[in-house]
Amino acid sequence: MKKTSRLLTTLAAALLCAAPARADFASCLAGLRHAAAAAGVSARTIESATAGLEPNDAPSFMDKQPEFKTPIWDYLAGLVDDERVEEGRALMRQHGAALQAAEQRYGVDPATVVAVWGVESDFGKNFGKRSVVQSLATLACEARxxxxYFRGELIAALKILDSGDIAPQEFYGSWAGAFGHTQFMPSTFLRTAVDLDGDGRRNIASSAADSLGSTANYLHKSGYRPGLRWGFEVRLPDNYSGPSGRTARQPMSAWASRGVSRLDGEPLGDGSAALLLPAGPNGPAFLVTRNFDAIYSYNAAESYALAISILSDRLRGRPGVQGAWPTDDPGLSRAERREVQALLSRHGYEVGEPDGVIGTRTMQAIADFQGRAGMRADGRAGRKTLNALRDR
Structure with a gap:
């Protein structure tokens, strides 16, 4: 009886806390609806998009973005692997006409555009499953x-629905409200989306051509220069202690005078660049140009921009990162991550169907296995854990 009483008390307390929260959200949403109307969104669109809207879990993801949390060798290993390169090359052939039209119009080469596509949504296979309007309303009202910013994005999202470019049943995306093949935020869509396929709609949710053209236009507007490489990997002199950082751009001649050289032995060339050291002076080094900055503007993370840049090189037939990362436990490709999951299942762990996504269940299983194997139980899917699983 006491147990039942405690349970009822707990449920009552939860309901009391939930009621003010719902009321606060409803009040905030009402303000957002008024702001959208003042911005010119039709009453019909506002009502259909927000009627009965409840908050979702979007705010819980704000501090979990992998490009800021994941070691660079893990981040690149999963995003720039042989599978993605092979599929990207096939899609470059399949969408050759659209990519050529986008390059002619905006001056951005196919490999760069397709690399963005691959990193952003795995070539359209992972748009995200959350309602864009619901996520943005939640973030506008409940984010810390x-x-x-999210208030403005919500109004932009409602304008997109009002225009008819994106249908409500297509308007799903990431926790932050990015959507479509190349994951535009709504305000970015309003500024840069284009109708490349000529059907009268700028639809980056269901038209690959519109997505590729819109991405090329975005990069063009961000300062991307035709014919300029994003950068290249370089060799540093021993005990290098000179300047570095994406914003510390200097003439190529200045880098050459400091003993910085290309891995392939070619001259550094003309123009200016910045020295990027994503893992410090003991890891791979890159001289990056203003085209790297244009890619960086897409998501404001150096690891993200480097993933797109390296993938674009791989799509062109160039090598990936040549230098060794400063770790004795390198990252794994998606195929290798699926192998980790399959081996964990064989060892009795319930991790679901191997998909290469290292989620909570997989991390917990890895940590348990690592502990039993006398390893550091950090839940990370690295080379050492894969080898240990193979040996058991």
Whole structure:
């Protein structure tokens, strides 16, 4: 009886807490609806998009973005692997006409555009499953920071629905409200989306051509220069202690005078570049140009921009990263991550169907296995864990 009483008390307390939260969200949403109307969104669109809207879990993801949390060797290993390169090359052939039209119009080469596509949504296979309107309304009302930003994005999202470019049943994306093949935020869509396939709609949710053209236009508007490489890997002199950082751009001659050289032995060339050291002076080094900055503007993370840049080189037939990362436990490709999951299942762990995504269940299983194997139980899917699983 006491147990039942405690349970009822707990449920009552939860309901009391939930009621003010729902009321606060409803009040905030009402304000957002008024702001959207003032911005010119039709009453019909506002009502159909927000009627009965409840908050979702979007705010819980704000501090979990992998490009800021994951070691660079893990991040690149999963995004720039042989599978993605092979599929990207096939799609470059399949969508050759659209990519050529986009390059002619905006000056951005096919490999760069397709690399963005691959990193952003795995070539359209992972758009995200959350309602864009619901996520943005939740973030505008309940996020711990950047509420004004998400408020603006919500109004932009409602304008997109009002225009008819994207149908409501297609308007799903990431926790942050990015959507479509190349994951545009709504305000970015309004500024840069284009109708490359000529059907009268700028539809990056269901038209690959519109997505590729819109991405090329975005990069063009961000300062991408035709014919300029994003950068290249370089060799540093021993005990290098000179300047570095994406914003510290200097003439190529200045880098050459400091003993920085290309891995292939070719001259550094003309123009200017910045020295990027994503893992410090003991890891791979890159001289990056203003085209790297244009790619960086897409998501404001150096690891993200480097993934797109390296993938674009791989799509062109160039090598990936040549230098060794400063770790004795390199990252795994998606195929190798699927192998980790399959081996864990064989050892009795319930991790679901191997998909190469290292989620909570997989991390917990890895940590348990590592502990039993006398390894550091950090839950990371690295080379050492894969080898240990293979040996058991």
């Amino acid at each position: 920071r950047r509420n004004d």
